[in-house]
Amino acid sequence: MSNSGLSTVVESRRLNAALAASILAFLAVAAVAQFVDGDHEWAGFTVAVLAVALVPPLARRSPTAMLPWEVVLLAALPIVSRALVAGETVGGMTFSGRIVTYVAVAAVALLIAVELDVFTAVKMSHRFAVVFVVVTTMAAAGIWAVVRWLSDVLLGTRFLYDGRPEAVIEEALMWDFVAATIAGLLAGVLFEYYFRRRARLVERIPEGDPGARPDDGSAPSTAGTTAEETTAEEVADGEASER
Numbered sequence: 001m002s003n004s005g006l007s008t009v010v011e012s013r014r015l016n017a018a019l020a021a022s023i024l025a026f027l028a029v030a031a032v033a034q035f036v037d038g039d040h041e042w043a044g045f046t047v048a049v050l051a052v053a054l055v056p057p058l059a060r061r062s063p064t065a066m067l068p069w070e071v072v073l074l075a076a077l078p079i080v081s082r083a084l085v086a087g088e089t090v091g092g093m094t095f096s097g098r099i100v101t102y103v104a105v106a107a108v109a110l111l112i113a114v115e116l117d118v119f120t121a122v123k124m125s126h127r128f129a130v131v132f133v134v135v136t137t138m139a140a141a142g143i144w145a146v147v148r149w150l151s152d153v154l155l156g157t158r159f160l161y162d163g164r165p166e167a168v169i170e171e172a173l174m175w176d177f178v179a180a181t182i183a184g185l186l187a188g189v190l191f192e193y194y195f196r197r198r199a200r201l202v203e204r205i206p207e208g209d210p211g212a213r214p215d216d217g218s219a220p221s222t223a224g225t226t227a228e229e230t231t232a233e234e235v236a237d238g239e240a241s242e243r
Contacts, residue, residue, distance in 0.1 A: 110187045
């Protein structure tokens with residue numbers, strides 16, 4: 001069934017690239033503002049999101065080889081939310097700190113999963129796709145914790161070592177990992193049931209992409225036989241019949 005109206009517009013490769021690029025431009029401005037304000041932790045995270053999102057267009061040297069604008073928007077939401085609700089608390093937990101961090105880490109895992117699924121030949125089963133996003137989220141949370149620890153040790157920042165007892169810091173860090181895992185599970189379900197099944201990402205992939213999904217109607221073709229091969233086969237058949 002052919003698409004029409006808003007569906008066709010949203011699934012346009014050029015418009016998808018334009019929307020995603022606009023969101024990335026906002027993230028670039030946000031990273032500069034965070035760095036100027038002294039919020040180096042989130043400035044570094046925003047730069048990391050930008051770097052991951054820009055891998056496909058830079059690697060393929062094509063501006064249309066952009067991630068779906070929806071997943072870029074999801075990755076940007078934690079950064080926007082942190083700016084809008086800074087200092088707010090939910091159940092005694094600072095929203096601009098830990099809660100947003102969980103969502104942010106899951107968003108990075110979602111970026112990586114969509115890049116592999118859309119722009120490479122990697123094929124994942126339904127269950128493995130969810131597990132992959134969860135494990136990637138846990139790995140990203142671990143890397144983020146190591147980066148903050150190294151920054152405190154080598155650069156004298158106070159991301160983790162902020163005056164609290166070490167036992168309290170370790171317990172908070174473990175709860176961060178638990179929460180990031182739960183956020184990763186939600187991101188995995190979103191990845192499988194929206195980005196892989198409903199978002200029609202294939203229609204936004206530049207032609208000739210090796211990551212095109214097998215259900216896009218592009219079945220292997222046997223029409224690639226050259227005229228010379230056809231002629232040779234006909235001559236061989238004629239000689240066999242004469243014998």
